[in-house]
Amino acid sequence: MEIDNIRYRVAVPEDHEKVIEFALQALYDAKLPKFAQDVGDELIERIKSGEAGNVIIAEDLTAGNKIVGYLEIDSNRSKKGKAFYIGAIYVLPEYRRKHVGKNLFNTMLREKCKNNEQIRVEALTESEMRFWKRLGFRIHHYALFFNPNE
Numbered sequence: 728m729e730i731d732n733i734r735y736r737v738a739v740p741e742d743h744e745k746v747i748e749f750a751l752q753a754l755y756d757a758k759l760p761k762f763a764q765d766v767g768d769e770l771i772e773r774i775k776s777g778e779a780g781n782v783i784i785a786e787d788l789t790a791g792n793k794i795v796g797y798l799e800i801d802s803n804r805s806k807k808g809k810a811f812y813i814g815a816i817y818v819l820p821e822y823r824r825k826h827v828g829k830n831l832f833n834t835m836l837r838e839k840c841k842n843n844e845q846i847r848v849e850a851l852t853e854s855e856m857r858f859w860k861r862l863g864f865r866i867h868h869y870a871l872f873f874n875p876n877e
């Protein structure tokens with residue numbers, strides 16, 4: 728079900744305080760999202776000095792424009808002109824399954840992918856996997872691990 732009154736846009740440096748506030752909410756999630764792990768100086772630095780357009784935000788216009796969803800492109804892992812790597816996507820729990828994630832992704836496509844760049848992402852859980860597959864992503868490889876002491 729689609730939700731009304733959500734605005735999707737590219738974040739600008741002036742948004743950094745709002746983003747920090749959002750990231751702090753994400754810290755309460757049972758599974759700590761990657762982007763919120765470095766909520767201190769690193770995150771502020773990335774938002775302030777990062778390449779323009781690397782962060783897309785969703786704001787609830789009926790709740791004081793607070794950020795409810797966030798997508799970040801990892802410029803270190805992206806390949807110029809060839810591929811964008813999504814380093815993080817996070818939607819506040821109470822806003823999930825309302826197409827906020829899908830619209831964040833579509834905004835990124837519209838704003839960033841002007842040259843048909845491929846988009847890459849890693850899924851760490853089954854639900855993330857279902858989300859990305861639903862958007863049309865295909866599996867590239869499987870990653871495995873083995874602990875000799877177990």
Ligand SMILES: CC(C)(COP(=O)(O)OP(=O)(O)OC[C@H]1O[C@@H](n2cnc3c(N)ncnc32)[C@H](O)[C@@H]1OP(=O)(O)O)[C@@H](O)C(=O)NCCC(=O)NCCS
Pocket residue numbers: 728760814815816817818819822823824825826827828829830849850851852854855857858859861862
């Ligand atoms: C993954 C995540 C971003 C999805 O955001 P969302 O706004 O809830 O997703 P959408 O509503 O846009 O979902 C689009 C489609 O993906 C599928 N989907 C989304 N979440 C799903 C889930 N938990 N289980 C199964 N399918 C799911 C559905 O088919 C959905 O469409 P539908 O509701 O019309 O059937 C959100 O659940 C989240 O922030 N999770 C925690 C953080 C995380 O896992 N981040 C990924 C790390 S890179």
